[in-house]
Amino acid sequence: MSEIQTPLDAFLKWERETPNKIFLKQPVKGKQITYTFLEAGIEARKIASYLVSLNLPKRSHIALLSKNCAHWLMSDLAIMMANHVSIPIYPTLNDASIKQILEHSESKAIIIGKLDNFKSQKEGIPNIQKISIDLYGVNEGKLWEDIINKGEALTEIQTINIDDLHTIIYTSGTTGSPKGVMHTIRNFSESISVFNGAVKIQDNPSFFSYLPLAHVAERMAIGTMGFYKGAEFSFPESLETFAKDLERCQPHSFFAVPRIWTKFQEKILEKFPQKKLSFLLNIPILNSLIKKKLKQKLGLARAQYCFSGAAPLASSLMEWYKTIGITIYQAYGMTEDCILSHCNLPGANKIGTVGKTWPNTKIKLSEEGEIRIKNPCMFKGYYKAPDITANVFDDEGYFKTGDKGEYDHDGFLTITGRAKDEFKTDKGKYISPSPIELELSKNTDIEQICVVGTGIPQPIALITLSELGRAKSKEDLSKGLTETVNQLNPSLEKHEKIEKVVIMKEDWNVDNGLTTPTLKVKRNSIEKIHQQFYKSWFEMDDKVIFE
Known part of the structure; x- marks a missing residue:
């Protein structure tokens, strides 16, 4: 990879060496549209040529509003070819949030791709140059298809300065307004270089891209890594076809967040209740057949690596x-x-931890146990926010993560909580909710958890139900949740013991603003809605309360 300096270099290498190999597979109405490396390269060059023809200032900011699809990756390539800076936007944001990012980033143009409800988002786009994709039912500004049919391909791709700004990624943010994180091209190539040295993914793998490419993890570990490895990308058509699309793809590497792993488990346990599954796995002849069948059905039969990130994953689930x-x-x-x-890897995988530090990464813990980090691909600051940027680095140039952690004697890191998530009960004792939530999540009736307790004597757990939980009677649910709390409480400090479990009426999701696009619970938003009820819930007689 020494001659490959940038993600664009990587794509051009595969286009040159394997022009007729399938690069992108896009499902539309049940059918697969495919693009070879050569075909994708031509489309990207034509879009790049159109961007150049707009005579925008050098290194302009070009926004990209779309769900993961073939055109997201082609747009990313086109923006690089035109030597501009990409501004990816989460496809689930509302019009006000889209407007805020477009205005703050000073985006000069936007590519609008595959979306679930563009009508509701349209008002958030100011009067800037627009490219939209008719294939996904969006007709705004210039049509992608018209550019491809009538336009000329860019003949000369400018040499890219590796230290130029590559992208501004707006954080999904569990608190406050999103901040624009600035990364150079070198940052991306350095990160991939280290990752590629430790994770031995074969060349030309199959990847399944479904977590938002607007998020750094999917953008790096799937999108950018795919450019470097010459991957064949597949995408889900919809939530309804997700399982079928993943099963058809059978990716060589798979990345998910805890909520996805929980959902997969739920689906398996619906078909094979735990008693039956345990019985079948205990029969030697059936054991390997059952495992093979389950992995095939999940779409993970070929997966060399299955990663989890974005939030802590319960040890019990990993063991399962x-x-x-x-x-x-x-x-x-x-x-x-x-x-x-940090990352766990083959030969160095300790359940319950987030692994050891990557090569070239320096870590220290502050006196309060905050994790602080320095590496060769650290961001160049928050866009237009020098004061905030200055505050997140300590005197030695280490980034203050806001997460608390502990190392064991083998060098594996355990995240013990997030400093900002800590709350104080009216007894004046601080509580870190994350470890408690992880323990409660062992109960498969629970989908999401937020342990709270500001202004009451003991913490309470606000939860939403999984499909398994919803199928149960109130009596069975109450019994199971009470048992879980009774098993957990003896291991907690007196001030940490859970007093009540409150079952929420509605799910927490992106649409109602109670989770981030990567499905992390937005504690502040949940507290804002429910804090007024904490005292009355606490005073109720029942251990389990149905909101």
């Missing part, structure tokens, strides 16, 4: 996956450090 032959490697990284922080 091991029983069906799937090893999950938990990783830890942030938008700011270009995800180069």
Whole structure:
């Protein structure tokens, strides 16, 4: 990879060497549209040529609003070819949030791709140059298809300065307004270089891209890594076809967030209740057949690596996956450090931890246990926010993550909580909710958890139900949740013991603003809605309360 300096160099190498190999597979209405490296290269060059023809200022900011699809990656390539800077936007954001990012980033143009409800987002786009894609039912500004049919391909791709700004990634943010994290091209290539040295993914793998490419983890570990490895990308057509699309793809590497791993487990347990599954796995002749069948059905039969990130994954869930032959490697990284922080890997995988530090990464813990990091691909600051940038680095240039952690004697890091998530009960004692939430998540009736307790004597757990939980009677649910709390409480400090479990009426999701696009619970938003009820819930007689 020495001659490959940039993600664009990597793509051009595969286009040159394997022009007729399938690069992108896009499902539309049940059919697969495919693009070879050569075909994708031609489309990207034509879009790049159109961007150049707009005579925008050098290194302009070009926004990209789309779900993961073939055109997201072609747009990314086109923006690089035109020597501009990409501004990816989460496809689930509302019009006000889209407007805020477009205005703050000073985007001069936007590519609008595959979206679930563009009508509701349209008002958020100011009067800037627009390219839209008719294939996905969007007709705004200039049509992608018209550019491809009538336009000329860019003949000369400018030499890119590796230290130029490559992208501004707006954090999904569990608190406050999103911040624009600035990364150079070198940051991306450095991160991939280290990742590629440690994770031995074959050339020309199959990748399945479904977590938002606007998020750094998917952009790096799947999107950019795919450019370097000459991957064949597949995408889900919709939520309804997700399982079928993943099963058809059978990717060689798979990245998921805890909510996805929980959902997969839920689906398996619907068909094979735990007693039945355990019985079948205990029969030697059936054991390997059952594992093979489950992995095939999940779409993970070929997966050399299964990663989990974005939030802590319960050890019990990882152990459960091991029983069906799937090893999950938990990783830890942030938008700011270009995800180069910690990771479990084959031969060095300790369940319950986020692994050891990557090569070239320096870590220290502050007196309060905050994780601080320095690496060769650290972000160049928050866009137009020098004061905030200055505040997140300490005197030695280490980035203050806001996460707390502990190392064991083998050098594996365990995340013990997030400093900002800590709350104080009216007894004046601080509580870190994350470890408690992880323990509660062992109960498969629970989908999401937020342990709270500001202004009441003991913490309470707000939860949403999984499909398994919803199928149960109130009596059975109450019994199971009470048992879980009774098993957990003796291991907690007196001030940490859970007093009540409150079952929420509605799910927490992106649409109602209660999770981030990567499905992390937005604690502040949940507290804002429910804090007024904490005292009355606490005073109720029942241990389990149905909101």
